[in-house]
Amino acid sequence: MMTNTPDILKKIIARKEQEVIECKKIISFDNMMKKAYDDRETLDFYQALRDKVDLKQNAIIAEIKKASPSKGILRENFNPVEIAKSYEAHGAACLSVLTDKDFFQGDDQYLIDVREAVSLPILRKEFIIDPYQVLEARVMGADCILLIAACLSDGEMEILAQHAMQLNMDILVEVHNAEELKRALKLPLIMIGINNRNLRTFDVSLQTTVDLLSEIKDDILVITESGILSSENVAFMHEHDVYSFLVGEAFMRQDDPGVALQEIFKG
Numbered sequence: 001m002m003t004n005t006p007d008i009l010k011k012i013i014a015r016k017e018q019e020v021i022e023c024k025k026i027i028s029f030d031n032m033m034k035k036a037y038d039d040r041e042t043l044d045f046y047q048a049l050r051d052k053v054d055l056k057q058n059a060i061i062a063e064i065k066k067a068s069p070s071k072g073i074l075r076e077n078f079n080p081v082e083i084a085k086s087y088e089a090h091g092a093a094c095l096s097v098l099t100d101k102d103f104f105q106g107d108d109q110y111l112i113d114v115r116e117a118v119s120l121p122i123l124r125k126e127f128i129i130d131p132y133q134v135l136e137a138r139v140m141g142a143d144c145i146l147l148i149a150a151c152l153s154d155g156e157m158e159i160l161a162q163h164a165m166q167l168n169m170d171i172l173v174e175v176h177n178a179e180e181l182k183r184a185l186k187l188p189l190i191m192i193g194i195n196n197r198n199l200r201t202f203d204v205s206l207q208t209t210v211d212l213l214s215e216i217k218d219d220i221l222v223i224t225e226s227g228i229l230s231s232e233n234v235a236f237m238h239e240h241d242v243y244s245f246l247v248g249e250a251f252m253r254q255d256d257p258g259v260a261l262q263e264i265f266k267g
Helices: 007-026 029-038 045-053 080-089 108-117 131-140 154-166 178-184 207-213 231-239 257-264
Strands: 059-064 094-098 122-125 144-148 170-175 191-195 221-225 244-247
Touching: 007 131, 029 131, 045 059, 045 094, 045 170, 045 221, 045 244, 059 080, 059 257, 080 094, 080 108, 080 257, 094 108, 108 122, 108 131, 122 131, 131 144, 131 154, 144 154, 154 170, 154 178, 170 178, 178 191, 178 207, 191 207, 207 221, 231 257
Parallel strands: 059 094, 059 244, 094 122, 122 144, 144 170, 170 191, 191 221, 221 244
Antiparallel strands: none
């Protein structure tokens, strides 16, 4: 963990450290590794996004998220499979499934069930700090993992990325500021997520993505995260040549999340 990690992340990471210890008692690292390498082929998460972005089409990672520490319950009537099917039917390129229980009311089973129900590539949205969690993600059916730069040292990011690549999984590294971006770019990345939410204050500014774009080479796919709530927000990102989005909250609060996706990204 980084010394300047935001307090909310420190709490989450402390819990994750305990979770990993508990999980390893149930299934050992070696047994989890065997399950991971025996599993199905992965889907190409990156390419599903890149194909749309190259055509200047919206490449949407639609998120399945019941709650968050900053906003509380986002959706009372929460059926992950129904939500996933609606997203798929209304144009999502990929899915993101929250598996953290204590802070986001997610569950590993949500990802397992969604994998069986849809054919889109899936990101395991989790606070990954240990290679064991990468193996878990592969076994659950994820095609991509999230690495949050604010949670991890350079060495930790490198080790986790290597494990993911060995499992033929894609890696989305999330950053919020120039320092985190500089660290992330030391990795052999093909895509990077810019979180517009400040995890210290929970304030959101789309300008965060814009300010960091100039530091990223054109061949790296940029995904803007948080704060995309309207078609106007989407148009603002298009003005800056950003066509890939990770969106959850705006969809979760609507009756049909897939219809909400189609409405916000109608242009």
